[in-house]
Amino acid sequence: MSAGAVATDGTARDLLADLVAIPSPSGEEGEAARRLAAFFEERDREVWIDEVGNVRAPADDAALLTSHVDTVPGEIPVRIEETDDGREELWGRGSVDATGPLAAMAVAAVRTGVSFAGVVGEETDSRGARFLVGDREAPDALINGEPSGWDGVTLGYRGFQVGTYAASTDSAHTSRPEPNAIQRATAWWSRVDAAFESDEETPVFERVTAKPVEIAGGVAEDGLSVEATIDAQFRIPPGETAASIRETVEGELGSGGEIEWREPTPPVMESPRTAVARAFRAAIRRRGGDPRSLRKTGTSDMNIYAGAWDRPMATYGPGDSALDHAPNERLDLGDLDRAVAVLEDVCETLQQ
Template identity: 60%
Template sequence: MTIATVPADEIPGAEGVFDTPGRQLLADLVSIPSPSGKEDKATAHLASFFEAQGREAWIDDAGNVRAPGDDSVLLTSHIDTVPGEIPARIEDGDPELAAEGPVLWGRGSVDATGPLAAMAVAAVDTGASFVGVVGEETDSRGARHLLEDREAPEAVINGEPSGWDAITLGYRGIVGGDYTVTTPAGHGARPDANAINHATAWWERVRAAVAAENEGKEAGGFDTITPRATGMEAGPTDDGTAVVASMATRFRVPPSETPDSVRVLVEDSLEAGEIEWGQSIPPQVSSPRGSVPAALRKGIRDAGGEPTHLHKTGTADANLYAAGWDVPVATYGPGDASLDHAPDERLPLAAFDRAVAVLTTACEQLRD
């Protein structure tokens, strides 16, 4: 398998910038569209990077890139991105990010191609185990397959943007459900509630129940439940005999709750219709005194930074690894997380370089 590199002159402003294997890999992957379900070209390129460095690598049945190595730590991040084209380009400096030097713009540069490429380089440099997983932005199918198909490593560093000098210790969980209600068709002048009325009333009851549960907590914070309606379809059936309303919903689950407790809260708001629950991911919180945060803190300090700890309101594959393997887990990677999924996603290359150094030190610490 050969590496089809991205010529520097095809990325505006990139002349002389991609001067290390890591920077070149980052540019290559950012330049290859890889939305969830369409990661094939990116996975092939990532596997070829490891092969070119003399490392065994293959693509498993889920589409993950597997590069086995020293299992004192597994470096893993996701290959997929959210949809949306941001043409790759280099700009010199970025006042908003307080960054000097080249800044790479492009979809995935932050979430999570930057962390992914940094981990790939660190894995090659240290011999650590590596997996690039697919589907994190949708159903985490790559991480779920990994849990079923692989023995637990001794520790996990999961790749997501935290900033090169910060460590993410916790994420909220998530649970999703599809609500459906059907009522007989009737004349619009009748006072009876139809399916659409029932669906909107149910959702308002859910929101009120969640607000009561969150009372006294910071709005939208790490310790709160967040309800989100992600889609709705409603109207008469094709034969005109009934009205149907369906709503797709997702709930972020704080550490004080479980997916099951949130399901109960939502189901208690039902008066008509039913909800079918999908897969869930539990919340995850790591101790700052654990071996993985300690190794990352040393790496950050050695690279000239002062480490900080974060708790994020989103959800990551780290939650699944912590629950499924019961090993030390922390999340780390270059990039400003406020740019996740944003139309101005971009990463200073100096931050990427420092992240590679941090991960290399952390792997060496965990191996000793």
Template identity: 65%
Template sequence: MNASSECATDAGVSEQEARDLLEALVSTPSVSGEEREACDLLVAFFEDHGREAWLDEVGNVRAPADDAVLLTSHVDTVPGEIPVRVEESGTTSSSRDQGGETAGGDDGDGGPELWGRGSVDATGPLAAMAVAAVNTGVSFVGVVGEETDSRGARHLVTDREAPETLVNGEPSGWDGITLGYRGLLAGRYVATSESGHTSRPQNNAIQDALQWWSRVEAAFEPGEGDEWSPVFEQVTPKPTSVEGGTSDDGLAVEATMDVQFRVPPAMTTDDVRERVERELNGGSVHWHDAIPPVMTSPRTEVARAFRVAIREAGGDPRLLRKTGTADVNLYAEAWDCPMATYGPGDSDLDHAPDERLPLAEFDRSVAVLESVAQTLGGDA
């Protein structure tokens, strides 16, 4: 084992204290680029429990300890205000008052749920990992910027060596283990044409852009017999913004289109890039991000530890593949170590206006993470 710092784990975190940390973090706005207050709260949590913690150059929360396991999740959320409250069976049973106190509630199935931006993606997994790290003495990092440019994860893989094993925090449900994510290719299409009367039959730049995108979509349509293949195994092309019109000097028509492609493990980002560029018709694409897909084995020691822990907690383990992209894609590209993604919450509620997390599920996820950390090398 590689212990990178001394840690004290005798001051364990209780279930209620864990819930308090979760609600405090969800109540602290942490939109990408504005994570500092939430990061400071995490540093204070670790220091209050005898652990060394600090913010690194890009703002990540670093709490190194036993590197047999690195628990890491992202601090940032997408924008969107959802009033933070705890509701049970559709009625408000408790909420954070001005003093920050939270009333208790039933912690069984169907009991209280914490509403708020980030409760699922990914403050729930983040808080569960922080508690498990304190209670088992393993390493922890809370990274910034996952929802935008993954600057926290990109810095992390260049700033430290690979851990022995890694668990990335994203919602999978307390009984789910995510083993695969599609990759991401992102760029901007740019086209320019001479201005002219709209009665002319020749394409202008806007038409070039629209026709190019139609051809791109057709190029990635499932072939005969593949119509029912899972989305995870397909390329998903998606425009994210479009602008076009006459230039300020009136001499040209311009068009730009920001585009993204989700890339399945059967392909590489280079494969997708080449196919997209074959459809060009006068414009050009300027690529600015390429993250490879990842598919890890269900037979690694991390995956086995999760299956055992979930069964011991009364669950039936589910192995998942996600159609999006996460920081674990970057970790898998940079580090040759066993890894999996895990965390409480229903990923269908990611970024949703009704984002909420059952507190009983949060409790179970903490127990599962602690069991996994202990199995892989943390304190028993």
């Protein structure tokens, strides 16, 4: 069967269009979650929205299909455009990350009878996935939904550690030579950045990378001190731990400042020889594709699932991840159809 020969009844396309048309930035997933739940109700599947906002549709736990309902902020007019080579693309925030994978999984779950969960908060604190692993038993296998391309399967993600540095110094005339809190904060970040400097020939997936994401500072409201904060993110490759990164960062504090850490997300690297990975390779080949195994430099809810459940898993979904969060985010609808077919094949294989 050629890649272009996949039939579709339009179900996934219709669901995708409905969901993308509903704004669902993290914390505001309610309306999209209700539309997703209605999709299962209309097909006589047990479904409910749990206390944190996840859409839960349990069934055959031979596989749990799960993707996130939330998107990053941003308005992109929802529309379908035809490309010069005759393909149809749906434009809209979340079409790639990850409403496309979410819609594909919902349709495949209904057609094959496997379990499904649409989770909230992936783009911020993964609160939906964290709640899920504490509220249900581990499935036999798990497929997480993120864009990998219809012919790609993601087996690895780096982990994630977030911290906030804070420094405070007494206010003084700016002519004095002693460093204020802002200088201490920027000097601290320079030391941290240097501590994680690595050989450029080392693949990014295998490096610790440090990134400041927000800096604030100035004279306090009472005028008696200068304060500075830096919010920083650290990506953790397999083989490294959050504890070792925290130790390095704290070792650069010197005599000024302190850092407050959030709960870390561990890295994950799944074997390409699991039943899930094998099922994907076979399904992609059956649909005319050449399967690709991917390692991503970011982090996803799969990290949470792998840290809690010792089960075979992978991440899969239609879409070009280079368009994640982008102003030109759009999904090839033919790839959506192929992804649904691949997911159906994989689920049926895991159910045997």
